Amino acid sequence: xxxxxxxxxxxxxxxxxxxxxxxxxxxxxxxASTRDTGNGQRLITLSELPAVVTISAAKAQGDTLSITFAPxxxxxxxxxxxxxxHAYDTTEKASIGHMPEHAESWGAGLQAAMPSAPLPxxxxxxxxxxxxxxxxxxxxxxxxxxxxxTSEELFEIVEVFGFVRETNYGRHFEVRTEVNPVNxxxxxxxxxxHTDNPYRDPQPTxxxxxxxxxxxxxxxxxxxxxxxxxxxxxxxxxxxFLALASHSARFSYTGSEGVALHARRPIIELSPEGTLMSVxxxxxxxxxxxxxxxxxxxxxxxxxxxxxxxxxxEEMQVCFKLAPGEAFIxxxxxxxxxxxxxxxxxxxxxxxxxxxxxxxxxxxxxLENTL
Ligand code: FE2
Numbered sequence: 001x002x003x004x005x006x007x008x009x010x011x012x013x014x015x016x017x018x019x020x021x022x023x024x025x026x027x028x029x030x031x032a033s034t035r036d037t038g039n040g041q042r043l044i045t046l047s048e049l050p051a052v053v054t055i056s057a058a059k060a061q062g063d064t065l066s067i068t069f070a071p072x073x074x075x076x077x078x079x080x081x082x083x084x085x086h087a088y089d090t091t092e093k094a095s096i097g098h099m100p101e102h103a104e105s106w107g108a109g110l111q112a113a114m115p116s117a118p119l120p121x122x123x124x125x126x127x128x129x130x131x132x133x134x135x136x137x138x139x140x141x142x143x144x145x146x147x148x149x150t151s152e153e154l155f156e157i158v159e160v161f162g163f164v165r166e167t168n169y170g171r172h173f174e175v176r177t178e179v180n181p182v183n184x185x186x187x188x189x190x191x192x193x194h195t196d197n198p199y200r201d202p203q204p205t206x207x208x209x210x211x212x213x214x215x216x217x218x219x220x221x222x223x224x225x226x227x228x229x230x231x232x233x234x235x236x237x238x239x240x241f242l243a244l245a246s247h248s249a250r251f252s253y254t255g256s257e258g259v260a261l262h263a264r265r266p267i268i269e270l271s272p273e274g275t276l277m278s279v280x281x282x283x284x285x286x287x288x289x290x291x292x293x294x295x296x297x298x299x300x301x302x303x304x305x306x307x308x309x310x311x312x313x314e315e316m317q318v319c320f321k322l323a324p325g326e327a328f329i330x331x332x333x334x335x336x337x338x339x340x341x342x343x344x345x346x347x348x349x350x351x352x353x354x355x356x357x358x359x360x361x362x363x364x365x366x367l368e369n370t371l
Pocket of ligand 1: 185194195196
């Protein structure tokens with residue numbers, strides 16, 4: 001038996017230990033006049049409801065809660081399980097700079113257990129696809145093996161969960177040494193771990209890099225969890241962490257003719273609830289920072305410098321050398337990627353492309369609902 005208490009003014013209902021507001025309950029009714037039974041979309045707007053919605057009666061039977069609203073004088077039914085799963089009456093306050101739901105912080109220890117799946121199984125088996133997509137959501141990183149080492153094979157990975165995001169670099173881009181490169185990625189230089197394209201808004205949220213040849217000396221890939229680095233910074237220097245999170249940085253790319261990309265976004269981005277949403281870190285495309293007040297710039301650079309050191313520290317890094325027919329995906333809002341310099345005999349040829357996380361998470365959620 002569930003205890004139900006209507007507040008004196010009729011604008012709150014206590015269900016067991018959880019309180020709900022009358023307007024919230026009315027807005028979230030699941031009946032056929034409020035929600036389309038086919039696509040689940042809401043059929044009403046708030047403006048169509050009375051200015052003040054009150055509860056005149058409530059009763060529970062089994063999993064069904066019936067609520068009568070005034071002045072409409074309609075009785076609507078709710079599943080108690082559904083209601084409890086959506087309760088918002090909590091006193092818990094999350095810390096500023098916490099991991100998002102479903103995400104798990106990692107460091108060098110992930111080296112021994114890198115999430116990975118063969119491409120044929122990703123295509124053929126829902127269970128393999130589900131666990132690989134879940135790893136991308138959890139770690140922001142996963143490998144793919146058993147691919148053909150042929151051009152544009154990386155699109156086969158994207159087709160497993162979503163759609164390619166085309167940019168001025170093309171539907172895909174070649175990562176190999178070029179004469180007069182438009183981007184330092186197309187040289188043999190080592191690159192500090194970074195997130196790609198912070199000069200776009202929105203930035204691409206997923207990147208895939210697939211290997212076609214890797215016989216040169218060096219050229220190992222490396223990934224770093226930007227959220228782990230951000231949380232370490234927060235522990236060591238809360239003031240510096242907040243300086244990075246509460247001011248915009250600037251990023252630019254003007255390396256090709258007809259392209260002038262600029263974005264103004266923080267290096268560490270938090271949701272209003274303090275959840276880590278994004279880390280943008282890319283020394284090559286950082287533009288002069290002009291949104292930090294003079295008095296805050298010292299703390300800002302102190303934190304920026306420390307974050308750079310954390311990104312470079314071995315305890316944060318997972319390193320591997322891609323073989324032809326192997327690829328990896330990173331959540332570009334969270335996981336930084338790098339490569340070591342390469343030279344000498346042999347070749348290094350990777351192909352990269354971007355995609356977006358909303359499509360990946362949608363595929364994952366839908367699989368979770370069906371399996
Ligand atoms: Fe990159």
